[in-house]
Amino acid sequence: MNQLRSSLLPAWSIARxxxxxxPWSGLEAEMDRLFTAALAAEGPATFPVDVYADAxxxxxRAALPGxxxxxxxxxxxxxxxxxxxxxxxxxxxxKPDPTPAEPIALRTLAVPEDTAEDQVAATxxxxxxxxxLPRRPAAQPRRIxxxxx
Amino acid sequence: xxxxxxxxxxxxxxSAPAAVRPVHHLNETEDAFALTVQLPGVARDxxxxxxxxxxxRVVGRRAWTPPAGWSALHRETTDAPFQxxxxxxxxxxxxxxxxxxxxxxxxxxxxKAEAARPRRxxxx
Numbered sequence: 001m002n003q004l005r006s007s008l009l010p011a012w013s014i015a016r017x018x019x020x021x022x023p024w025s026g027l028e029a030e031m032d033r034l035f036t037a038a039l040a041a042e043g044p045a046t047f048p049v050d051v052y053a054d055a056x057x058x059x060x061r062a063a064l065p066g067x068x069x070x071x072x073x074x075x076x077x078x079x080x081x082x083x084x085x086x087x088x089x090x091x092x093x094x095k096p097d098p099t100p101a102e103p104i105a106l107r108t109l110a111v112p113e114d115t116a117e118d119q120v121a122a123t124x125x126x127x128x129x130x131x132x133l134p135r136r137p138a139a140q141p142r143r144i145x146x147x148x149x
Numbered sequence: 150x151x152x153x154x155x156x157x158x159x160x161x162x163x164s165a166p167a168a169v170r171p172v173h174h175l176n177e178t179e180d181a182f183a184l185t186v187q188l189p190g191v192a193r194d195x196x197x198x199x200x201x202x203x204x205x206r207v208v209g210r211r212a213w214t215p216p217a218g219w220s221a222l223h224r225e226t227t228d229a230p231f232q233x234x235x236x237x238x239x240x241x242x243x244x245x246x247x248x249x250x251x252x253x254x255x256x257x258x259x260x261k262a263e264a265a266r267p268r269r270x271x272x273x
Contacts, residue, residue: 048225063189065253127253
């Protein structure tokens, strides 16, 4: 539904497509658009994320079409993976202490505790950012010898 | 702007229900319309852009499938193809449409037909 709602089409065309059957669908859609527009101005946008797992790793796939690779930020701290898009400050903003650039899109996800943080890898292909979070091998039980007294 | 509105208003709905309408933006300049369509996960092989009977159709199929052994823990996207159809009417010179797909964004330049361009009339 998000794809439909975020289109530029007037609300009645959404109603006509048959995905919303309520007689108030046009009004509801307009209200949604109003609130979405009003709330969107408050902070960074969000984007859809899929999470997969296999035997060795967790894989996060984020739909971020049209981004420059240098604007994509991937941060891992305290068991939280933060994906964001931070465009560079506008040219000419050459103050000695520029304010840090604000992200235009941001998502934070909890990652498994056993993530090997130093082996996280990422690719960006066809507008999809894929972050691979390998698991640390399971800790082997250690046998402790009892020394003779 | 009237032309822009008429373009949007005559947008044809996708025929297959198992498809999603991609996020798209349409801008107008004096010479052309610029259509930007967000198609995350669509490679060049999976993209079809056609103009037939004055209707521009964009179909983008997501080729990616999870490798063996991957199980989905959480999904927010769909595997359904993207579909967008826009009635161009006589406003666009269909033979001069240019398209570029990069990083999941399709940018289409739709040059205006000669008849649809603004014309300056010299006052004698």
